[in-house]
Amino acid sequence: MHPWIRRRLALALLVCAPLAAEVRSLTILHTNDLHARMMPLENHHGGFAFLATVIRHERAGCHDCILLNAGDVAQGSPVSTIFHGLPVFELINLFGYDVGTLGNHDFDYGWMQARKFIQISNYPIVSSNVVGAEGQLFASKGYVILQVNGLRVAVIGAMTDDLKSLTTPKLMEQWHTTPVLATARKLARELKAQSDLIILLGHITTQEELQFLADAPEIPVLVTGHAHNGLPQPLVRDGRILVRVKGYAEELGRLELKVDTTTKAPVDYTWKHIPIDSTSTAPAADVAAIVKHWEDEVRARVDIPLAVSARAFDKREVRGLIEQAMRTQTGANFAFMNSGGVRDIVPKGQLLVRHIWDIMPFDNRVVVGTFKGRDLPAVVLGGRQIEPGRDYTLAVSDFTAANQSSADGLHTAGLQFPNDAGLLRDILIDWFRKKKLIE
């Protein structure tokens, strides 16, 4: 054979020969929906100082570990409400996140405050589909590519399409979402050549989770949040894997992957959700000190005896209590509280102002409107008889007034609520205090 031909043949073989399949490991530690619950819950689970200990334990000596956070860091405790979320973001800088994304509640103090959260975080916060009027990204980064154990890991941030109905126009101004599935899929296709694995870090609804699994073959691994209940085991479809843990720092997820760098997909996985048990874990001293500092700051304001509860009330019953309080305190004929706005139970025994903050961490206001009986939304009637031509007053939160047509709302639109009756939380505190015994 002519040497030139031989050379060409060798070159052709070199080009055509498939690269040897290489399998590399990657471990993803993950949290979601921390919701400012810096202290352990009533069930002794959670607590940031205890979560920090578990994170550090899992990470010790781990050469292929990354730590991800799937949004909703803020909102859920007096510290967050009083100081508008900043201490919570400062504190979780000690956890050592590699990437985070924003949740809908990270916008609860307005978009400018969410910008501050991004600025003070010591890790990148990515969001590919929250954009402004000109299509500019809110978070400046839609994705990052991490180098881990010889793998190029692309992490794409994503926000639920429901963002609009989970916030108010006043909080968001120009910022809105582009369709989450289409945006993330397009980005994943663009990133395929320059990465070995694509992960969606999504703050998305459970319905959207299933859509991604079914319709986004470009995205083999999904780490999500928004639903606060953790999964018992990963959701898997056609080899694609989705994981989510319990919110309020009750769990840390650990997903161990074997990634094929040729197919750019996992060939094997194991997942566990590690409970954060404050009764059997030592608190991380650095985190505990800062938690104590902020808790001391708010203690004088919230650890004040308020009333006694004869029994525990679940969230559905608490919703009824809130509607009672709204009616009594405003004198309205009807009241409506959206169930998603009820953030905690009422425990049995001594109630503190703190409990009301936990139930109602939002700075929502109560607004009242007057309507003819025939115009009252059916969801507020609760079986009561009304006269179509008579005037009735209806009290709702300003969140409900801004999102009347949402699934969790009045199933109507265009009702006007011109009278402001004050902060819902203050109204609740006042009602509980006067009532003394809740039964």
Ligand SMILES: [Zn+2]
């Ligand atoms: Zn959320």
